[in-house]
Every structure is written in structure tokens, then in C-alpha cells.
Amino acid sequence: ALQVGIVGLPNVGKSTLFNAVSNSAKAQASNYRFCTIEPNVGQVDVPDERLAKLADLVKPDRIVPTTIEFVDIAGLVKGASKGEGLGNKFLANIREVDAIVHVIRCFEDENILREEGVINPVSDKEIIDTELQLKDLESVERKVARTEKMAKTGGDAKAKAEFEVLKRCQEHLEKGRNIRELGLSKEERVAIADLFLLTEKPVLYVANVDEASIHTGNKFSEALREGVKAENAEVIIMNNSIEAQISEMEDPADKELFLSEYGLTEPGLNRLIRSAYNLLSLITYFTAGVQEVRAWTIHRGWKAPQAASVIHTDFEKGFIKAEVIAYDDYVKYGSESGARDNGRLRIEGKEYLVADGDVMHFRFNV
Ligand code: GDP
Numbered sequence: 001a002l003q004v005g006i007v008g009l010p011n012v013g014k015s016t017l018f019n020a021v022s023n024s025a026k027a028q029a030s031n032y033r034f035c036t037i038e039p040n041v042g043q044v045d046v047p048d049e050r051l052a053k054l055a056d057l058v059k060p061d062r063i064v065p066t067t068i069e070f071v072d073i074a075g076l077v078k079g080a081s082k083g084e085g086l087g088n089k090f091l092a093n094i095r096e097v098d099a100i101v102h103v104i105r106c107f108e109d110e111n112i113l114r115e116e117g118v119i120n121p122v123s124d125k126e127i128i129d130t131e132l133q134l135k136d137l138e139s140v141e142r143k144v145a146r147t148e149k150m151a152k153t154g155g156d157a158k159a160k161a162e163f164e165v166l167k168r169c170q171e172h173l174e175k176g177r178n179i180r181e182l183g184l185s186k187e188e189r190v191a192i193a194d195l196f197l198l199t200e201k202p203v204l205y206v207a208n209v210d211e212a213s214i215h216t217g218n219k220f221s222e223a224l225r226e227g228v229k230a231e232n233a234e235v236i237i238m239n240n241s242i243e244a245q246i247s248e249m250e251d252p253a254d255k256e257l258f259l260s261e262y263g264l265t266e267p268g269l270n271r272l273i274r275s276a277y278n279l280l281s282l283i284t285y286f287t288a289g290v291q292e293v294r295a296w297t298i299h300r301g302w303k304a305p306q307a308a309s310v311i312h313t314d315f316e317k318g319f320i321k322a323e324v325i326a327y328d329d330y331v332k333y334g335s336e337s338g339a340r341d342n343g344r345l346r347i348e349g350k351e352y353l354v355a356d357g358d359v360m361h362f363r364f365n366v
Helices: 014-028 049-058 089-095 121-152 157-174 186-195 219-227 240-248 252-261 268-279 304-309 313-317 327-333 336-341
Strands: 002-007 041-045 062-064 067-072 099-106 203-209 235-238 282-288 292-299 319-325 346-348 359-364
Touching (some): 014 099, 014 203, 014 240, 049 292, 067 268, 099 121, 121 157, 157 186, 203 268, 219 235, 235 240, 235 268, 292 304, 304 313, 313 359, 319 327, 327 336
Parallel strands (some): 002 067, 062 292, 099 203, 282 359
Antiparallel strands (some): 282 292, 319 346
16 A cells, blocks of 8 residues: 655654554444554555445445555654664665655644754754755765766666766755755656655655644744745645544544534545645546445556556456446446446546546456
8 A cells, every 4th residue: 555654853743643543544443444554554544525425326335445554754863864863763664655744843832842942843844854865865875886887987878877867866965955856857766766765755744733723824834834835845734633632533423523623624634645645646446336335546647457457466467448437427327327328438448547536347358
């Protein structure tokens, strides 16, 4: 499954957010598949109203949402790249994630220790960025050393091009910048893919604000928004303590009431999950049968055979065609046969670009 790593300085509310995630995961356990992965990995369903709507129409035995995993990456402190705190341990976790959620403390509370003095979202962000950049610089320099000779002593064009990209990355990192801002082309990114660079991963920021500011934000979240403007990154305003409380409530009516007391229509966690989904250009398609109505995650731009492969790898190889009904048509005509009778069931081939919300049925050879 897709993995998102939660990073941030100590005492900013990372574990609180992680608990909110893993509590929601536990709350879902009775209805849905659930696997405990590791103590610091929590899996949650991607909230999607369309799934429930389809299930209403089809009345299947099972409803299976698509999921996303959050990884609590502890031990990232000033000096972590040089082995301070948990030092390198956090790296094993963070290398593998698809995206980063960077939690920033935007609340004041003198009872909660802060090593860095007064609250300063932008400098907090930069401290973490610096640690990640230093780690990336190490990886890049190591590879520069390995490839330099080959590139300079008549290496092939590919080796030379790769070396060029590495040097650009090196200079960029040395300036205290993140690789994600370097605007590398697809080919260039392939050239450094083996390094799993930390500052290349897409990021979104959680401004963990005080309770009073969940709707408006506060001066800290504003400073953060200003400070990350150039990155084009999203800043999500939420209060992680409230999220943790919401997630502990089992009775949906209680949850509803609690949310409304805060003037919320849904948990902030849902917004966070949706944003992570968008950040990674992910879309959802559905399969709908009497046994199971299910949501599947794919990348935007995938063609039908590749989309089929997330169900089973054999589906890609043996792909023949797909029967496709757009979600809106499915709902409008109430069923597959309804959509077919109204000419809204399409037969699509190998080149079909799957659209968000497509209800798909694959035909394949085994
Ligand atoms: P971590 O070190 O980043 O994982 O931080 P924790 O999640 O353990 O939070 C540190 C402390 O801050 C805990 O005592 C939390 O209860 C508290 N905390 C977390 N979020 C908030 C918040 O939004 N407001 C306030 N006042 N305290 C919070």
C-alpha cells in the first residue's frame, strides 16, 4: 500500500497524529480487513463517499475501501544526520515512503517542552529540511565519487548524463535546497531513483494549531503558509489532539456530535488523507459485484491493463478488454444493466486511460 511518513521536530504532535490514524484503523477493524503491520505503521481507509453509494445500489457481501499507510518517523532532531538522537535509525523508515507529512507546531503551550525556544514554524521546518538535505548530500556525494571516474574517462553518454544530474543535485543541496524544487525531468529522476532521496519526496505540511484556530488558522500557520509558498506545497490546518479524541470514539453518533461541537463536518484526518492522495496524483476506480464492492488505487495516467494489475498481476498480461461505466452513470441508472440499457457501458481496450471513479470489469485470458 501507499506509505506516508510523518516527520517533524520532537513535541510537535506527530505521535498524537499517528495515534489518531491508528485508532481509526482499529475502529475500522470490525468492518474491514485490518493488518497490524508494525508498531509505527498504521493503515487507514481512504474515505470515499462513492464507495458507500455504490454499495447501496449493489448490496454486496463485502465493502472494501482502498487504504493508505502512515509511518511514524521518530527520532528526527537537530543533528540527526550526524547521529544525534535516534540518528540514522529513522532513515530506514523514511527511505521507503512515497510522501512526507511534515507536522509543524503552531500552538503555544508552556507545559510542552520546546528545545528551540519560541514557536517558529519556518525555522522548525528548516531544521528538519537541513537534516534531510545533509543525508541526501551524503548519498549524492557517495554516488558522485563512484561515477566520476567512469563519466570522465570516456564513459558512455548515459554515465555522463547521470553524472551531470548528480552534480546538479549536489550543488542544489549544498545551497540548502530540496531536490523536489529542482524541477528534474522524468529521465533525470530515473537517473537518481536508486538513491531514494529524502528531499525529493512530495511533501505536505500539517499546521498543528490550537483548538481555537482550527477554522481560521493563526499567526503561526500563516507564517508557515508564507514560508512554503515557493514550494507550492499544501498546508493543512488541524488540531492533532482533537483528531486523536475523535478517533477514539466508537459510536458514530458520538463522533458526529463531537465534530459538530467544533463546527466540523468531518475529521481533519479525512482532509489529510485526501490531500496525500492528490499530492501523489492518485485516483480510484471501483469494481462492483454482488460479492464485493471495492475501491482500488492507481496513478493518474494509467491505462486499463496497468490498472487491472493492481487486482492481480496476471490481469495485466492477459488483458483483453474492460467494460467501463463512469461513476455518475452507474449512479444515475442504478445498476450495471441499467447503464448498459442506456448505452452507458463502454467497451475499452488496452489504450484506455482509466478515469477517477470508473466502475470497471476486466476481461482477460489466463
Ligand atoms: P511528537 O514528539 O511530535 O510525537 O509529539 P506528541 O504527539 O507526543 O505531542 C507532544 C505533546 O504535545 C503531548 O503532550 C501532546 O498531548 C501535546 N499536543 C499534541 N498536539 C497538541 C495540540 O494541538 N495542542 C496542544 N496544546 N498540545 C498538543
